[in-house]
Amino acid sequence: MDAFDSLMTGFGVALQPAHLMWAFVGSLLGTAIGVLPGIGPALTIALLLPVTVKLAPTAAFIMFAGVLYGAMYGGSTTSILLNTPGESGSMMTALEGHKMARAGRGAAALATAAIGSFVAGTLATLALTFLAPAIAELAFVFGPADYFALMLLAFTSVSVVLGTSRVRGFIALFLGLAMGVVGIDGPSGQARLAFGSPDLLDGIDITVVLVSLFAVGEILYVASRYRNAPPAVNPLSGGHWMTRQDWQRSWKPWLRGTVLGFPIGALPAGGSEVPTFLSYTIERRLSRHKEEFGKGAIEGVAGPEAANNAAAAGILVPLLTLGLPTSATAAVLLAAFQSYGLQPGPFLFVNSADLVWGLIASLYVGNLMLLVLNLPLVGLWVRLLLIPRPYLYAGILVFAMVGIWGVGTSWMDLLLMFAIGLVGYVMRVYDFPIAPVLIGLILGPLAETQLRRALSIGEGNPLVLVSSPLAATLIVLALAVLFLPGLLRKLRANA
Amino acid sequence: MSATPQRRPWWLALAVILIGAIWLQQGYGLPDAAGYGGVGPGAFVMLVGLVLILLGLALMAQIARGDSFEPQEAESAEADATPSRKALAFAAAGAAIPLLTMRSLGFPLTAMLAFVLVTHAFGSRRLVLDSVIGLVLGGICWMGFSWLGVTLGGVLPLAGW
Numbered sequence: 322m323d324a325f326d327s328l329m330t331g332f333g334v335a336l337q338p339a340h341l342m343w344a345f346v347g348s349l350l351g352t353a354i355g356v357l358p359g360i361g362p363a364l365t366i367a368l369l370l371p372v373t374v375k376l377a378p379t380a381a382f383i384m385f386a387g388v389l390y391g392a393m394y395g396g397s398t399t400s401i402l403l404n405t406p407g408e409s410g411s412m413m414t415a416l417e418g419h420k421m422a423r424a425g426r427g428a429a430a431l432a433t434a435a436i437g438s439f440v441a442g443t444l445a446t447l448a449l450t451f452l453a454p455a456i457a458e459l460a461f462v463f464g465p466a467d468y469f470a471l472m473l474l475a476f477t478s479v480s481v482v483l484g485t486s487r488v489r490g491f492i493a494l495f496l497g498l499a500m501g502v503v504g505i506d507g508p509s510g511q512a513r514l515a516f517g518s519p520d521l522l523d524g525i526d527i528t529v530v531l532v533s534l535f536a537v538g539e540i541l542y543v544a545s546r547y548r549n550a551p552p553a554v555n556p557l558s559g560g561h562w563m564t565r566q567d568w569q570r571s572w573k574p575w576l577r578g579t580v581l582g583f584p585i586g587a588l589p590a591g592g593s594e595v596p597t598f599l600s601y602t603i604e605r606r607l608s609r610h611k612e613e614f615g616k617g618a619i620e621g622v623a624g625p626e627a628a629n630n631a632a633a634a635g636i637l638v639p640l641l642t643l644g645l646p647t648s649a650t651a652a653v654l655l656a657a658f659q660s661y662g663l664q665p666g667p668f669l670f671v672n673s674a675d676l677v678w679g680l681i682a683s684l685y686v687g688n689l690m691l692l693v694l695n696l697p698l699v700g701l702w703v704r705l706l707l708i709p710r711p712y713l714y715a716g717i718l719v720f721a722m723v724g725i726w727g728v729g730t731s732w733m734d735l736l737l738m739f740a741i742g743l744v745g746y747v748m749r750v751y752d753f754p755i756a757p758v759l760i761g762l763i764l765g766p767l768a769e770t771q772l773r774r775a776l777s778i779g780e781g782n783p784l785v786l787v788s789s790p791l792a793a794t795l796i797v798l799a800l801a802v803l804f805l806p807g808l809l810r811k812l813r814a815n816a
Numbered sequence: 817m818s819a820t821p822q823r824r825p826w827w828l829a830l831a832v833i834l835i836g837a838i839w840l841q842q843g844y845g846l847p848d849a850a851g852y853g854g855v856g857p858g859a860f861v862m863l864v865g866l867v868l869i870l871l872g873l874a875l876m877a878q879i880a881r882g883d884s885f886e887p888q889e890a891e892s893a894e895a896d897a898t899p900s901r902k903a904l905a906f907a908a909a910g911a912a913i914p915l916l917t918m919r920s921l922g923f924p925l926t927a928m929l930a931f932v933l934v935t936h937a938f939g940s941r942r943l944v945l946d947s948v949i950g951l952v953l954g955g956i957c958w959m960g961f962s963w964l965g966v967t968l969g970g971v972l973p974l975a976g977w
Binding site for chain 1: 825828832835836839842843846847855856857858860861864865867868871872874875878883885886887888890893894897899900901903904906907908910911912914915918919923926927930931932934935937938939940946949950953954957961964965966967968969
């Protein structure tokens with residue numbers, strides 16, 4: 322069955338009225354929660370995980386597709402109107418978008434972001450439709466050593482790319498890996514690092530870690546450094562919508578952003594930071610209105626926002642085909658798959674074709690829904706930004722408690738919430754990146770399994786890890802990611 | 817440059833080394849029987865512990881060199897501001913209160929207490945109003961999520977409900 326037929330089957334699934342409704346609910350909730358300051362797409366999905374407990378997997382993932390794009394759209398709204406990017410991918414949007422909003426052009430900035438997201442999301446989903454099955458096909462030849470090497474590449478790139486310091490990036494990663502080994506070890510049945518607590522035998526739930534690090538850590542951090550001033554939201558009223566000139570200046574950045582975002586997002590070392598940053602730089606160089614950059618140039622919103630959304634679709638390629646998350650958002654989605662007993666990877670396309678194609682078709686549907694939903698509803702979202710901060714953060718804590726207590730009504734989870742929340746606070750104060758913790762936690766156990774499998778096959782000889790050309794190449798790439806930035810810096814310093 | 821929270825946070829590096837040491841020791845204690853050629857349950861744990869110790873030492877070297885740690889930016893927060901210990905303590909109490917009350921007082925009341933503590937940390941002094949909002953929010957969450965099928969325990973376990 323080729324991709325087109327599969328996609329049509331997927332639309333058959335996604336367009337069922339019940340599924341359409343879940344896509345709508347997902348888009349609405351995703352935007353509403355994603356628009357709250359301090360809540361990025363990953364946390365939005367984690368907080369909404371409990372909502373789907375009773376849903377069948379297909380309906381749940383169709384809803385997540387809506388949540389994903391809704392949360393991204395919500396994030397760009399917050400960036401533009403409040404200058405507070407909820408995740409690193411919307412930092413560039415905030416740069417120009419906030420300036421535009423201050424100059425009374427907020428409505429145009431939001432519109433170019435929304436339409437750009439739609440264009441980029443749709444084109445990138447199209448690319449995903451045809452690329453993913455091919456990569457899944459390819460992934461069938463991956464042996465344990467290849468998978469392990471691939472994960473090493475993801476580990477090094479996520480620790481090096483995110484954050485300011487490699488040491489701190491790796492500490493974050495290894496804290497995640499350390500938490501990942503807690504619980505019963507599958508192959509041997511041994512309890513590891515459970516410290517005699519029966520609650521820890523099942524391991525540490527990723528929802529608990531994610532919600533504690535992002536929500537509780539953020540609450541503690543903001544509380545300790547709270548600036549008691551009403552949030553400065555830039556008014557939308559009186560501003561002009563996109564003019565003819567805005568359209569002319571936006572459409573090329575949308576397309577260029579998509580072309581940058583999707584492939585980079587789809588790489589195992591991808592993520593959304595690099596493409597949004599590149600897009601901003603390129604638009605700045607190509608623009609005929611260079612003098613406006615830094616003061617609110619519309620190209621600087623259109624390009625990075627398109628790149629961000631295209632990268633979000635790109636990230637689904639390694640996630641769905643290889644089971645490899647390359648961002649915090651992808652890590653939560655992987656956890657969601659696992660909670661339904663599904664393991665993303667090449668077999669997902671064979672065993673759960675309805676689900677995968679329903680999900681992909683829903684990405685198209687969700688994108689269109691968001692465009693229809695958000696252009697008229699933007700006034701409502703802006704009102705959410707005005708919730709008084711004490712109630713906002715106290716409310717976030719209550720929702721975090723729902724997410725954590727709801728996992729298994731376990732007291733140990735509450736203890737972890739408090740302890741990991743404090744860790745999240747410390748990580749913010751001393752500038753440690755947070756996403757590597759989640760990648761380590763979720764990929765660590767998978768990497769360990771593949772490592773042990775590979776070593777068993779190789780009868781204990783570590784050379785088996787580089788025995789296939791693919792594995793060797795990937796390990797070389799992983800090392801390059803690790804050492805190249807330093808080498809380049811040295812070369813530049815010497816030159 | 818912004819004011820660093822603490823010029824030389826040695827404890828940070830020590831904490832990383834301590835975690836690494838615990839994992840290394842625990843991994844070492846695991847029986848390493850893995851059948852032929854493989855690695856047992858302890859090897860990966862020990863590897864993680866060992867690398868954490870090395871990273872802790874690297875962090876210590878950076879601290880000794882005088883590297884700066886700049887707090888991250890967040891909405892409504894001033895990264896450069898002197899942190900308020902009192903506000904932090906109240907917010908932390910809000911995150912800790914479920915440990916004491918969740919099993920006896922149940923979700924809605926625990927949510928109310930946590931809500932009040934966090935609003936207090938953010939400078940709100942309207943105790944009654946905050947309590948009412950917290951209780952209503954907690955109650956709605958309890959009912960709504962129970963309806964969705966999420967188990968959040970009894971309403972008031974102490975009374976046997």
